[in-house]
Structure formats: structure tokens, C-alpha cells
Amino acid sequence: MSRIHSTHDDESIGSDSFLDVVSNIVGILIILVMVAGSRAKSYVREPGEAKSNIATAMDAEAAKADLRATRRTAQSLAGELDMLTREASTLANEVKAAEYARIQLGTFVATTEHELKKQRDELDDKTKRQHDLAARMVAARRKLDDLQREQISVVSTAAPEIVVKSYPSPISATVFTTEVHYRLLNKRLARVPFEELKDLLLDERRQLVWKLEDLPEVSGSVGPRDGFRLDYHFVRTVRGGSLTAAYYIPVESNLGEPFAEALAEGSQFRRAIERLDRQNTTITVWTYPDSFDEFRQLRKELYRLGFSVAGRPLDKDSRIGFSPGGSKSAAQ
Structure with missing residues (x-):
């Protein structure tokens, strides 16, 4: 200029x-x-x-x-x-x-x-972005070095002794004996009135046949019993009606007993299983992810008492239920 x-x-x-x-x-x-x-x-x-x-x-x-x-x-x-x-x-x-x-x-x-x-x-x-990227790369390399050192340390450390626990009847078998159902959720153990509500549904089905003559499908519920109701869905078929699915829905929160109390002497759970025939009864436990550790403890105790145990793991949002295409419990 x-x-x-x-x-x-x-x-x-x-x-x-x-x-x-x-x-x-x-x-x-x-x-x-x-x-x-x-x-x-x-x-x-x-x-x-x-x-x-x-x-x-x-x-x-x-x-x-x-x-x-x-x-x-x-x-x-x-x-x-x-x-x-x-x-x-x-x-x-x-x-x-x-x-x-x-x-x-x-x-x-x-x-x-x-x-x-x-x-x-x-x-x-x-240039600033390149500097930041270089700094992150240095931090990542440092973390990688730490992980490698930790891995070397773990490899060089003697492996702890692993104790293998053996349970009776390691081969599972389909349950054809009396089956009693419990639910493990939020570390609480609650009895599911599985057969009682199922019997109520069978009685209801005789009346649903008349409704399905006029409707293509029918939904409803029976119960509640012991804090659960059973929701069902039927569709019309040439033979009258077919069940598509049925789910046990809790109608109360915090059903059952805290797990530690349930295993204690004199609990509702203890009194209930004392009345069961241990040789001809399978206890099926529907277990949610937050209570898998409790299931292992419960299975150990039930084996000790002489019961057969069937585990039914569920996803967090899954419901307890049955359908014509479902499977029977497998007990050990």
C-alpha cells in the first residue's frame, strides 16, 4: 500500500x-x-x-x-x-x-x-486440531502401554485355584412331574400361581368359543391370584379358537420376599416348599438378569434339600408366559 x-x-x-x-x-x-x-x-x-x-x-x-x-x-x-x-x-x-x-x-x-x-x-x-489429535494419540498410546503392562502382570501372576462344583443329575430332562414356579426379580423371590391361573383360563376358554363365532379374535385376562393376573389372546380357527399367547402380569410391586429373607428359616418360601413332595416336584425359577447370582445360590440350596431345579432365564423386558409353540421346562 x-x-x-x-x-x-x-x-x-x-x-x-x-x-x-x-x-x-x-x-x-x-x-x-x-x-x-x-x-x-x-x-x-x-x-x-x-x-x-x-x-x-x-x-x-x-x-x-x-x-x-x-x-x-x-x-x-x-x-x-x-x-x-x-x-x-x-x-x-x-x-x-x-x-x-x-x-x-x-x-x-x-x-x-x-x-x-x-x-x-x-x-x-x-494446526490446533492436529495438535489435539496428536495429544489424544499420545494419551491412547500411554493407555495401551498401561494395558500391555497390566496384561503382562496378569499373565505372570499365578492363576487362582478354580473349584468345580458338582450338582446332582447333570443331564437335564423335560419336566413331567409336578412343577412349582417362582420368579427372581430385583433380588426378590415370589411364587407365580402358574397352574392356578392356567386352570382359570381353561374354564374361560369354554365361554370364549361362543365369542369367537362372531369375532376373529378375543383378548382378556383372568385373576388376579397371589399378585398376578393372566392376559391371553385367542384367534378364531376352524375348530373354534386357538391360544396365541398368555402372559403372567404382576398387579403389585415388590412381590415376594427379599432373597436373603426367603432363604432364612421360617420364611414364606421355606414353609411353602416344606409341603412339597421332593421326589416328584420340580421347582422352576424364572430369573431376570439382576438376580442371576441369587439363582445360583437358590439352586444350590434346593439341590441340598433334594429338589429338581429348572432355570428359565429372561431378558430384562421379557414376561413370564406360555404359548402353543412354547417349550417345557428342563430340570436337573
Whole structure:
């Protein structure tokens, strides 16, 4: 930008000097014209005075010749003045064009500087991101080194002794004896009235056959019993009706006993299983993921008491139920 300013200043100084020269020439021409006019007047008067003073004709002719020469000189100077005026106008236009070009160049330089600054800022952001990425990579390598050292430490450490526990009847068998159902959820043990509600559903089915003659499907529920109801869904078939699914839905929260209390002497669970025939009864435990450890303890205790045990693991959002395509419990 400083170079552009100096160029503009040089052009301005040159233009001013040229105009000063033109002004001086114009002043000189004006003086010459005035002198020529004065001399012409004196030469015009000289013939009259010559007559009165008996002047010669040669002086008059000489004066006329001088006047013509002076006029030619004035005309020549006027032509030069006109030429200089046109050159001055051309130079002024060139100065304006140079000023416009200077402004355009200044705008271009400012735009270029803005783009360069923007690119520098983007480069700074990219450099910062690269620095952050490098820092994360260093942290990841450090963590990897720690894990490798930990792995080496674990490998070099003697493995703990593993005790294998053996339970009776390691081969599972389908349950055809009396089956009693319990639920393990939130570390609480609750009895599920599985067969009782199922019997109520069988009684209800005789009435559902009449409804299915007019409806393509029927849904409903029976119970509740011991904190559970049984929801069912039947569809019409050529034989009257078919059950698609049935689910045991808890109607109360916190059913049953806390697991530690259930295993204690005198608990509801203890009193209930004492009335069962241990040789012909299988205890099926529907177990949710939060109570798998409790199931292993319960299975160990039931084996100790002489019961067969069937485990039914469930997902967190699954429901206890049965359907025509379901499977029977397998006990060990």
C-alpha cells in the first residue's frame, strides 16, 4: 500500500509542475500579445505622424512587416497554447485513470489481505486440531502401554485355584412331574400361581368359543391370584379358537420376599416348599438378569434339600408366559 501511495504522490507532483509550466507560458504569451498590440498601435500612428513629420514610406512598410511577424508569432504561440491545453487535459484524464486504478488496486490488495488472514486463521484451526489429535494419540498410546503392562502382570501372576462344583443329575430332562414356579426379580423371590391361573383360563376358554363365532379374535385376562393376573389372546380357527399367547402380569410391586429373607428359616418360601413332595416336584425359577447370582445360590440350596431345579432365564423386558409353540421346562 505504501508503494501505491508514493506513486500517486509522484504523479500529483508531476502534474502540478506541468501545470505551472503551462501557466508561465500562458503568462508570457499574454505579455507578448500586449507588447505586439502596443507596437502595432505605435506603428499605425507613425504614418500619420510621418505625413505630418514627412516620414518615409519605407518606415511604414517596415512597421507593417514587423506587425505581420508579430501576428504570426502570436498565432504560433496560440497554436502551441492550444496544443499544451489539450495535452494538459489528456494528462488530467490520465491522472484520473491512474487514481481509479490506484483505488481498484487498493481494493484488490485489501481483499487479498482479508483472504490471506482468513486462510491463516483456518490454518491455525487446522494446526490446533492436529495438535489435539496428536495429544489424544499420545494419551491412547500411554493407555495401551498401561494395558500391555497390566496384561503382562496378569499373565505372570499365578492363576487362582478354580473349584468345580458338582450338582446332582447333570443331564437335564423335560419336566413331567409336578412343577412349582417362582420368579427372581430385583433380588426378590415370589411364587407365580402358574397352574392356578392356567386352570382359570381353561374354564374361560369354554365361554370364549361362543365369542369367537362372531369375532376373529378375543383378548382378556383372568385373576388376579397371589399378585398376578393372566392376559391371553385367542384367534378364531376352524375348530373354534386357538391360544396365541398368555402372559403372567404382576398387579403389585415388590412381590415376594427379599432373597436373603426367603432363604432364612421360617420364611414364606421355606414353609411353602416344606409341603412339597421332593421326589416328584420340580421347582422352576424364572430369573431376570439382576438376580442371576441369587439363582445360583437358590439352586444350590434346593439341590441340598433334594429338589429338581429348572432355570428359565429372561431378558430384562421379557414376561413370564406360555404359548402353543412354547417349550417345557428342563430340570436337573
